[in-house]
Amino acid sequence: MFSARFVVLTIVSAIFSSTQSLSAIAQSKPISPTVSKSQTVQLPDSLNPSPNPLDLPTSPEQxxxxxxxxxxxxxxxxLARKNNRDLQIARQTLQRSQAALRQVQAAQLPTLNTQAEIANERTARETLDDLKYLNEKSSPANVLSGTIEVGYDIFTAGRRPARIRSAQEQVRLERLEVERLSEQTRLDVTNTYYDLQETDExxxxxxxxxxxxxxxxxDAxxxxxxxxxxxxxxxxxxxxxxxxxxxxxxxxxQQDIARRRLVELLSLSETVDVSAADPVRQAGRWTLSLEDSILLAYKNRVELQQQLAQRRIAQQQRRIALAGVRPQVSLFANYQILDxxxxxxxxxxxxxxxxxxxxxxxxxxxxxxxAAQEDANRAIAETRFAQTRNQIRFQVExxxxxxxxNARSIQTATAALQQAQEGLExxxxxxxxxxxxxxxxxxxxNDLTRADVNRLNAILNYNRALATLQRAVSNFSKSKSTNSFE
Structure with missing residues (x-):
């Protein structure tokens, strides 16, 4: 008897020690933060908003x-990649999904629980027995009890690994969403900046x-x-x-409105106002062919990867659903005391x-x-993949x-502007x-004004088209494609 109890206590303590060590190892793994693309530009601190998101100005000076x-x-x-509120929410959502992944990964470790109780007991049956047989009242019992138990699910019919893989795909999905929003924010800021340049001109x-x-x-x-x-x-x-x-x-x-729109998009400080420092000029050239641009977009666009992640999530959720009618096996060991x-x-x-x-x-x-619902979700993800692929091709085209x-319009508008200047003289x-x-x-x-406006629109529309094409291809930078963008 003593040896059996010793074995149970040894098992409980060993599993308890391994639980602590595995938990420490799991917690020591840091949640890798999502870092935005590195920027070498200098950012004045005066442009950044208050670090307190709940800050609410109360005076005109603020x-x-x-x-x-x-x-x-x-x-x-x-500034937008640092301060934009939508991007901040996306990063916070990613952190939430990473915490959820850690939560389901904890199911790989054993559980250990204990409980203790001290009570002054006297049941109704004991009172009745006293009246029947002893005709006197016995003293209440003072009882101390305690239990320590360790348990572990050794077979879950695929539920545990499916939950972990589903959470991993959710983290991947949220990380892709951060990247998508980063690219979309770049396009939005670029277009808003060009709008400001247009109002300046x-x-x-x-x-x-x-x-x-x-x-x-x-003269008149x-x-x-x-x-x-x-x-x-x-x-x-x-x-x-x-x-x-x-x-x-x-x-x-319109210039004042465009400035405030850019400030709002960048989530700058309450008292900050900005203007465009860059002159209006042609942004660059795109030397990839249309076909190469489409293939590069298929390779880079995270929207396609997001639909594949949704499809994998649906597959894992289907396994979780079917595990509900399959056998589950767990082990347990406990030790009790009573006094x-x-x-x-x-x-x-x-x-x-x-x-x-x-x-x-x-x-x-x-x-x-x-499971049937998850089959439908998987089919929806596949259909959206095809839909997104068609949208990406149209955006590139x-x-x-x-x-x-617009490249041809710049040449025509520049020549017309020179002629209009000569005509006015x-x-x-x-x-x-x-x-x-x-x-x-x-x-x-009037002809000179119209020609100047036409040239301005041709340059800015060219720059907008270039920014749109870069967004359609996505993840496009000079550092890795110097032969494609000048």
């Missing part, structure tokens, strides 16, 4: 915008139009005073100047060791229908065609010499 600080496109992208063009209109007004006044012009020419020039000033006001308003303080004996002990079998023979189809069209000289009319000057000014 929300009053300061003078706009110029930032480059690369700085804007780096619209302000410049409007200011130039106001300057030209004022010059035309001065001078000609009227010299007897070569009419009052109608002066009135028309004033109308032209008023229209140009109104367009300048509208452009400045009644009212008797003359010392504490008594006992033990138990064995195996348990659990088998749910009939569950009214719950497991089968759960759309960006590629737009890039080619000629019209102004003819008007000052009395050979032309004020209407010719106004038409030439």
């Amino acid at each position: 929300v009053r915008s300061q003078q706009a600080q110029p930032i480059t496109l690369q700085q804007a992208i780096a 619209q302000v410049r063009i409007s200011q130039a139009a106001v300057t030209n209109a004022r010059r035309s007004l001065q 006044i001078s000609l009227e005073e010299g007897g070569l012009g009419t009052g109608f020419d002066v009135v028309r020039a004033r109308v032209q100047l008023g229209n140009a000033e109104q367009e300048l006001i509208d452009a400045q308003s 009644d303080f009212n008797d003359e004996f010392s504490f008594k002990d006992g033990y138990a060791a064995g195996a348990r079998l659990r088998w749910n023979f009939f569950d009214a189809g719950t497991a089968r229908f759960g 759309q960006g590629y065609k737009n890039l080619q069209a 000629i019209a102004r000289v003819r008007f000052q010499g009395g050979a032309g009319t004020q209407l010719d000057v106004i038409a030439a000014e």
Whole structure:
């Protein structure tokens, strides 16, 4: 008897020690954080928001915008990857999935539990026996009891490994989501930055139009005073100047809105205002063919990998569902002590060791229908894979065609701008010499403004198409594809 108890105690203590060591090893494995792409650009600390996400300003000084600080496109992208709220939520979701993985991995270790109880007992049966047989009241029993038990599931019909693999795929899915959002944020910031550049150029063009209109007004006044012009020419020039000033006001308003939109996207400090530091110029060239671009997109786009991860999750969830009607086997060993303080004996002990079998023979189809749901989820993931593949191809083709069209538009718009500048000079000289009319000057000014806007739109639309094509291919950088992007 003593040897059997000693064996049980030895087993319990050995499993307890191994549980502690395995748990320590598991906890020593760090959860690898998701690190965004490294940035070599310098980021001023004044742009970063408050580290407290629950911070809420309460005074006008805390929300009053300061003078706009110029930032480059690369700085804007780096700030977005650091501060963008959607990206932060995606990283936090990844951390939650990593913790859930650690939770299901803990099922690989044995469980150890203990309980102790001290009680003053007197049952109703004991009271009745006293009345029947002794006709006197016995003292209540003071009892101390305790149990320590270790258990381990040795066979789960595939449920435990399926849960672990499902959690691993969920972590992979969330990590891919962080990467997808990072790429999408880069595109959103790039387009918003180009929108800001467009409003800056619209302000410049409007200011130039106001300057030209004022010059035309001065010319009209001078000609009227010299007897070569009419009052109608002066009135028309004033109308032209008023229209140009109104367009300048509208452009400045759109510029302010574009700046605040970029600040919101970058999640910057409450008092920060930014402006575009980069000049408007053609961003680069794409030298890959359309076919190579499509194949590179199929290789790189994480959206396709996400659908494959969803498919694998559905497969593992199906195994979990079917395990509900399959046998489960576990081992257990426990050691108990009991002591009644009212008797003359010392504490008594006992033990138990064995195996348990659990088998749910009939569950009214719950497991089968759960497996059918996961079969449907797997089919949905496969269909979405095909749908996403078609969308990716269209995005690449759309960006590629737009890039080619806008490249030709830049050449045409640049030539038209030069001709419009020459035309305005000629019209102004003819008007000052009395050979032309004020209407010719106004038409030439309008042509110059239109040509300047067309060239601006051609360059920015080219840059937007290039950014869209980069996003469609994804994970595209100069460092690993120097032959494809210049």
